[in-house]
Amino acid sequence: MPSTRTILQLAVILTLASALPAAETIHIKAITGLHYDVTQFSVKPGVAVTIVLENADTTDMPHNLVITKPGKREVVVAAALALGADGPKLGYVPESPDVLWSIPVVMANEHKSVSFKAPSEPGIYPYVCCFPGHGLLMFGAMYVGVPMPAAKPSDSEEGGPGDATVSEGKSPHAYPLQRPMMYRMFMPDASPAAIAVALPGQDSFCWDAAQCRFRYAWSGGFVDNRAYWKGNGNGKAKILGQIWYTSGKGQPLRLSRKAEPVADFKGYQLIKGVPEFHYTLDGVEVHELIGPGDKPRSLVFSFKVMTDQALFFHIDPQHAASWSSPAGAFEQGILTIPAKAGPSFQLTLSAPAGASP
Numbered sequence: 001m002p003s004t005r006t007i008l009q010l011a012v013i014l015t016l017a018s019a020l021p022a023a024e025t026i027h028i029k030a031i032t033g034l035h036y037d038v039t040q041f042s043v044k045p046g047v048a049v050t051i052v053l054e055n056a057d058t059t060d061m062p063h064n065l066v067i068t069k070p071g072k073r074e075v076v077v078a079a080a081l082a083l084g085a086d087g088p089k090l091g092y093v094p095e096s097p098d099v100l101w102s103i104p105v106v107m108a109n110e111h112k113s114v115s116f117k118a119p120s121e122p123g124i125y126p127y128v129c130c131f132p133g134h135g136l137l138m139f140g141a142m143y144v145g146v147p148m149p150a151a152k153p154s155d156s157e158e159g160g161p162g163d164a165t166v167s168e169g170k171s172p173h174a175y176p177l178q179r180p181m182m183y184r185m186f187m188p189d190a191s192p193a194a195i196a197v198a199l200p201g202q203d204s205f206c207w208d209a210a211q212c213r214f215r216y217a218w219s220g221g222f223v224d225n226r227a228y229w230k231g232n233g234n235g236k237a238k239i240l241g242q243i244w245y246t247s248g249k250g251q252p253l254r255l256s257r258k259a260e261p262v263a264d265f266k267g268y269q270l271i272k273g274v275p276e277f278h279y280t281l282d283g284v285e286v287h288e289l290i291g292p293g294d295k296p297r298s299l300v301f302s303f304k305v306m307t308d309q310a311l312f313f314h315i316d317p318q319h320a321a322s323w324s325s326p327a328g329a330f331e332q333g334i335l336t337i338p339a340k341a342g343p344s345f346q347l348t349l350s351a352p353a354g355a356s357p
Contacts, residue, residue: 023048024118029056030063030106030129030138039140042148047118051127053103054111063129064092065103065114067142072098073126077135084269092130105131122146132270133184133195137225180273185225186236189246190215193265196237197275198222199292204241205299207290212263212279213253214290216246217349219297244297244351248316253303255282257312257334281305297351304344311337313347322352 024047029037037056043049053065068076079094080087091104101116119125122145129138179198187194191210198204205217220241227235250260261281268275276289287304305311315323317333325347327337337345 023050025050025052027052027054028065028140029054030061030065031056032058034061034129034134034137036065036127036129036138036140040143040148041140042143042146043118045118045120045122045145048115049118050113050115051103052111052113053106055106055108057108060108061134062105062107062131063134063138064105064131065127066093066099066130067101067125067127069098069100070123070125073128073135073139077128077130080130080135081132081270081273087132092132094130100125118142119144132268133182136181136183179222181222182275183223183225183237184209185223187215187223188236188239195268195275195277196223197290199274199290199299201292202241202296203292203299205290207275207277209265209277211251212265212277212281212286213251214247214301216243217297217299218243245319245322245349248319250314251281252314253281253286253305254312254314255284255307255309257336293348293350295350299349301347301349302344303346306343308339308343310339311345313337319352322350324348324350 024043026038026041026049028051030053031037051065053063055063057063066076066080076094076096076098079096079098080092083090083092083094088105091102093099093102093104100119101114103112103114106112124146125142125144127140127142128135179200182195182197184193184195186192187196187206190206190208193209194215195207195209196204197207202219203217204219204222206215207213208215218239218241222240224238224240227238251263253261255261261284264280266278266280266285268277270276271289274289274291276287279286279288285306289302291300291302292298293300313325313335315330315333315335317330320330320333323330323335325335325345327341327345327347328335335347
């Protein structure tokens with residue numbers, strides 16, 4: 001028989017254990033369309049929490065989950081974008097005092113978890129995917145010791161994006177549009193690997209990562225993504241503006257006058273919020289940065305090509321008047337960039353005469 005002292009000790013242990021908050025395990029899936037399937041959950045202050053993140057995205061996109069201090073979601077997303085080339089090795093989790101806990105990148109059909117003690121201070125603690133381009137849409141909120149709304153949070157709260165409509169004068173984005181910004185999504189007249197970029201000013205463009213080339217430019221608004229979100233990633237975005245230039249077929253930048261090269265996309269690096277695209281042409285490394293021109297409806301293309309040979313830039317001869325370059329003039333739709341020009345050169349694209357304003 002246990003002694004009286006032992007019985008008293010056991011009673012104290014059981015009493016203390018019953019006073020502790022129960023542990024919580026939260027299962028969250030990253031799903032197609034840049035969403036978490038759980039956009040809000042509540043826990044008590046001080047409770048032991050385990051979050052399991054499963055990547056169920058059928059598009060094979062990687063995702064992560066970063067929990068931030070209240071009101072710091074957008075700050076952390078911006079810090080993650082600023083990681084640039086260091087992003088992959090850090091799992092796209094910035095080193096910031098605003099980051100509380102995180103699950104690094106989870107590949108498709110895999111899962112990872114993080115365990116922690118919930119904050120003792122009540123509040124709304126956001127969580128967000130910091131993979132480049134995802135944080136604009138993919139986020140939710142952990143409610144600690146405060147009431148959680150029964151309905152899906154609105155755009156103004158820390159949870160997932162609401163159903164704001166353009167006709168109501170609200171932004172069709174996860175939060176107010178701030179140029180520059182970008183989305184990876186399905187775009188009209190482009191491959192499924194399209195990237196839409198809103199530049200400072202009023203111009204935007206679509207770049208095709210599958211074909212490694214610029215597709216078209218427009219001015220005015222940016223894009224309405226609601227068809228993409230509500231279609232679980234299968235719908236196409238709607239352009240909010242007027243297209244003023246559409247490129248021809250095929251890769252314009254070539255290593256020879258005639259042969260079209262094999263292109264292979266390698267990713268991008270954000271430079272002041274604008275993506276510099278990295279790819280190879282027949283194995284030769286290329287960096288391409290597209291920025292705003294010095295007037296509306298114009299773009300500046302800055303190329304770095306890691307080769308010492310001459311290069312050739314092909315366009316439709318009928319559109320030659322829209323292009324200019326310090327490297328020379330177009331002849332029959334072909335600009336020759338001599339080897340002596342070095343690995344870097346620029347081209348400027350302006351809206352053709354008669355294009356709609």
